[in-house]
Amino acid sequence: MSGLKVYNSLTKKKEKFTPLQKGLVGMYVCGPTVYSDVHLGNIRTFISFDVIYRYLKYSGYKVRYVRNITDVGHLVGDLDTGEDKIAERAKLENLEPMEVVQKYANGFHEMMSIFNVSPPSIEPRATGHIIEQIEMVQKILDNKLAYVKNGSVYFDTIKFNKKYKSYGQLSGRVIEELFSETRELKNQNEKKNPADFAIWMKADERHLMKWNSPWSVGFPGWHLECSAMSTKYLGEKFDIHGGGNDLKFPHHENEVAQNMGACGCTPAQYWLHSNMLLMNGKKMSKSDGNTITAEQLFSGESEHVSKGYSPMVIRFFLMQAHYRSTIDLSDEALSAAEKGYRKVIEANRFLQSIKAVTETTINEIDTKVNQTIASVYDELDDDFNTPKALARIFELVPVINSFKDGKEEFKNLSQSTIANLQKCFSEVLFDIFGLQDEYESGSNNLSASLDGVMQLVLELRQQARANKDWATSDKIRDTLAKENIVIKDGKDGSSWSLN
RNA sequence: GGUCGGGUGGCCGAGUGGCUAGGCAGAGGUCUGCAAAACCUCGUACAGCGGUUCGAAUCCGCUUCCGACCUCCA
Structure with missing residues (x-):
């Protein structure tokens, strides 16, 4: 129940999980920027946190899960003066920016539903929280940790670090090194130093998305929306902040700085980062073209796969790796996952169909089976170790099939053991892993x-x-x-x- | 270049200082009219070189290869 341990990126250690308020968990996960179709790499992250969310609920916590949609503030290119990603896409597709946002948000939701990812408790959008973001900029300015330059507002990392000595803690960076490292290609004369970042940007005439503010007609900086929305819905301090590994720096680092800059306290107790999905040994990434969409995977219309794979096979495939490890997508691995998925689902189908069994005394085999069942949950308590839990499940599959075949050693499993098996398979496969029985094709x-x-x-x-x-x-x-x-x-x- | 994380049997992937996950593929067997499925058994793997240790794939050092971040990215 409370044996859960989680790996905290902040301390780089596995720690006992203790929420700020008993029985309640506040969790914030960085959602997608809706300027193009989600690819499988994005989906992996949301499935990882879906399992975490599901397991927390299973463990008896009441969870408020906030997963945002970023629909403004992402800049293109090397410079902070670049065009907003959404606006850029809008021009390209000849759409109103909000149309772009709606289109890709719809697509995202559809994918989440196909992969049986539970919806969050709150799904706030950046454009719906411009006021909160402006207020946060003002707070940071009041605390003298930001400065205004030509209508834009920049976070003063040097001053911040002098005060709190914590900039770079999350991503393991040293602020001095960040200066020397930053390339001199930036024509960022407005910034006092290169490690500073914009929290409010003045928009030029051509900019499509802009709002009034005390400093200029402009738009919020990228990192700000998460700071503002997590504070609004979870409070200044909350339990878990999650996201993809690639967001650690600069996004999450700057988020922490903004929160501390505004309220003087660290936002999340535990930072959880999920690792990347690889293809051909490299990170799946839009900019490299090293991507595959879910639709391509379903239909098999891609050079990367020989045939189509169903959503649940893909979800099962992801369960075989730990969320903090990279996982390499390949045709061979997927087809192995497909067979494994089928095997465990079919064993479960038989298992759940067992009605009543003549009660017999608990013997050795019952004890052994019940121990294995208990170990499934122990593995999940250990930083959501789905591959290990799944391995234990697979140790139980032959037990079920042997019972089915009436094998001598197994035919006398007791009623309570069968009931435990049924509960375990149903809970772990469906409630926690979020799988569905695709062969059942609905009731x-x-x-x-x-x-x-x-x-x-x-x-x-x-x-x-x-x-x-x-x-x-x-x-x-x-x-x-x-x-x-x-x-x-x-x-x-x-x-x-x-x- | 800097910081960090990795290199595990044919493939994917766990993992702990000694009790050597799991899936898929492969081999043999049981069952079966045949086939499939299921069940049983099997391979003794941990990048290389040193070191610590009674003992290391697991700890330390060096070498090498790969990746992530340092710029938008889940």
């Missing part, structure tokens, strides 16, 4: 009647087999196979499944 009327038809077919085939009429029995099997229905002959009759 609709069609599948129910199909099952009725299939029972008849299987019965007829069974008769044919009893009469050693192999021609008929094989014809049934082979014809069904062409329709992607697979017949499996077991000890106590046959079963079927959709391929």
Whole structure:
């Protein structure tokens, strides 16, 4: 229950998880910038935090999960004077900026739903919080940790670091080195030093997205929206802040600075960072063109895959790696995941169909199975170790299948052990990992009647087999196979499944 | 160049100072009319070179290769 340990990027250590308020967790995760279609790398991050969110809820916490949508403030190119990404895209597609935002936000939500990612408790947008952001800029100015230059406002990292000595703590950077490192290509005369960053930018005439402020007609700096919105919905101090590894610097580092600059306290207790999805050994990234969209993966229309893979196979594939490790996407790995997914889902399907078992005494095998079940949750308590938990689940699969086959050692599993297995598989696979049984194809009327038809077919085939009429029995099997229905002959009759 | 993280059996991926995950593929077997599925068994892997240790894939050093961040990025 409270045995959860999490790896904190701030301290670089695994720590016992203790929320600020007993039983309640506030979690903020950086969402997408909606200026183009999400790719699988983005999706991985949101699935990782979905599992974390689900596990926290499973563990009995009441979680307020805030995941924002950034629809302004991302700049293009090397310079802070660059065009806003959304505005840029709007020009390109000949759309109103808000149309761009809506279009890609819709696409994002659709993807999240396809991958069974739970919606957050609050999904705030940057453009909906301009006032809060302006107020935060003012607070930082009041605290003398920012300065105004030609209508733009810059965060004064030197002054901030003198006061708090903490700039760079999260990303492991030393502020002095940041100066010497920063390339001199910036025509950033407005900044006092290169490590400073804009929290409010004056917009020029051509800019499409701009708002009134005490300093100029302009727009907020990129990092500001997360600071403002996390404060608004979770308070100045909250429990977990998450995001992709690539956001650690400068985004999260600057976020911390802004929060401290405004309220004098560190925002999140625990910083969790998920690692990147790789393809061909390299980070999946739009700018490199090293990407694959989910649609391409579903349809198989990509040079990277030989066939299509379903959303749940992909989700299962991701569960096989720890969220803090990179994972390499490949055709071979996906097809291995597909088989593994099928195996565990089918074992579960049988498991859940077991009605009542004659109660027997608890024997050695029961004890062993129950220990393994307990270990599944221990693994998840250890920084959400899904691959280890999954390994334990797979140790239980042969137990279930052996029970099904009536194997001597397993046929007398007790009622309570079966119940524990059912609970464990259902909780871990569906509630925590967020998988779905794709072979079940819904509990609709069609599948129910199909099952009725299939029972008849299987019965007829069974008769044919009893009469050693192999021609008929094989014809049934082979014809069904062409329709992607697979017949499996077991000890106590046959079963079927959709391929 | 700076900072950080990695190199694990055919592939993907866990992991701990000694009890050597798991999935997929492969081999053999059981079952089966055949096939599939299922079940059982198997490979003794940890980049290289040194060192610490009774003992290291796991700790330290060096070498090498790869990646991430340092500029927008989940």
